[in-house]
Amino acid sequence: MFIYINGQFIKKENAMISPFDHGFLYGMGLFETFRVYEGHPFLLDDHLERLNQGLAVLNINYRLQHEETKNILQELLKLNRLTNAYLRLNVSAGIGDIGLQVDSYQNSNILFFPKPLPPAGELTEKKAVLLKTKRNSPEGDERLKSHHFMNNILAKREIGNAPDVEGIFLTADGHVAEGIVSNLFWVKGNVLYTPAIHTGILNGITRQFVIELAKKNNLSVEEGLYPIKEVLEATEMFVTNSIQEIVPLSTFEGQQFPGKLGQVVQHLHREYRDYCKRLWSRHCLRSE
Template sequence: MERIVYVNGEYVNESDAKISIFDRGFLMADGVYEVTTVLDGKLIDFDGHAKRLTRSLNELDMKPACTDEELLEIHRELVKRNNVEEGMVYLQVTRGAADRDFAYPKDAKPSLVLFTQDKPGLANSPAAQIGMKVISIDDIRWGRRDIKTVQLLYPSMGKMMAKAAGCDDAWMVEDGSVTEGTSNNAYIVKDGVIITRHLGNEILSGITRAAVLRFAKEAQMKVEERSFTISEAQDADEAFVTSASTFVMPVVEIDGTAVGTGNVGPVASRLREIYLDEMRKAAI
């Protein structure tokens, strides 16, 4: 059965979905996106994603396609129409269709596309019991990684580099320090302290990151926001990543070196448990 997707005001079968070939998201990667998790048929941290979407649009001087209230209704309708219990809702806003030009068009109407991805077993992923293996790669992306744009070619390349090396993901390194994973924020744990890079233009302000750090502090865990190196990560007691699709995912190996015991550690496991419990309570 085909998914129902949303394209510029209409709910249509995915095979009938159409966007102009002149859409700047297609021609210029002139667009932003968000991915909201669905658990038990409800949306996780929708408000956080909506606020970050607004920030991304503002940073690119891009008009919103609709209000936050309308976005919420579209999300809920898609979850309902596609019977999603566990999965994701992907949202993309572009500057719209206009004749190809590097200058922003003055009167283009923003394009808005949403679709669901059904992912049964997302919360009980076996990977969380095994842990991920990552490699390090140079971070050669543009300088405004704090804007959640659709420019995802290099992260895709990084993911493929990791797979070619027999690993699950890549951590990107700039000026000797880890920035983030290809689609997640990166963390290490040393002597009971959770360490993750401070916010700035170099990394995305993860919605899951914000929630996990808040829960960690509420649980009396020590948190330090600063840069760290690959060698420091290899010498850590634990490592993990966070994202909307993986929640809290342990990392057990970095560039062929086992982290800690080489097994999933207690801090990452506990944070994953807390995150899932608390976010399920707050889901809408």
């Protein structure tokens, strides 16, 4: 497998970065994961927008542009003979002296990691369980998709490796937050609900796309603070992320839900399939 690192395409076993990289020493780094469908990197511009905003927060003086990123991806897919793939884009702060740096970082490490995925398939269900581990608060004003992942790892250890189970965080105040690697949605009537960003959740790219998709399909969308009791009154429930897409939930806290038979989740999934091979940004929905 070939990866990209700082302008070079090299075999993954030959990749090296310095132990003085502040992404390693202090967690000063960000990443994005996205899916490539038949050669198309779905919502690439949205991922780059979020990444670049986060780099500004971390004082990392680097921005990724559309054409540069697209060209790197095309070459990486060609070298690895991939058309459907998982891609992780990682930007770390780069080398610095030991100690907390105040000045901006000028020499970042830029890495792309691919791995093969099968072509996108039908809806698959998961079961949800409530985690004992509470969602930690973000390091700054809003959660970044950063190297700080211990909270997620502790939660994953709590539920184990079962592929059909997702753990759901509560905040320290008892509000429903998000999954270990996903955002949470539920349906009541003609309203799609999801926790607000100020609960400390990651503002997922698929989360943002599904909100736009729901509005386009005449669903009302409400974001807020919700106790578990209110969430369990839902008629449908699902989670989202950029690799697993839209995943309906069949059970949560012992309560049954329609899972992949839910009408709303089926409709949103059909629409998702229609767009995943051609859209560069959720904003394109407004012109469709």
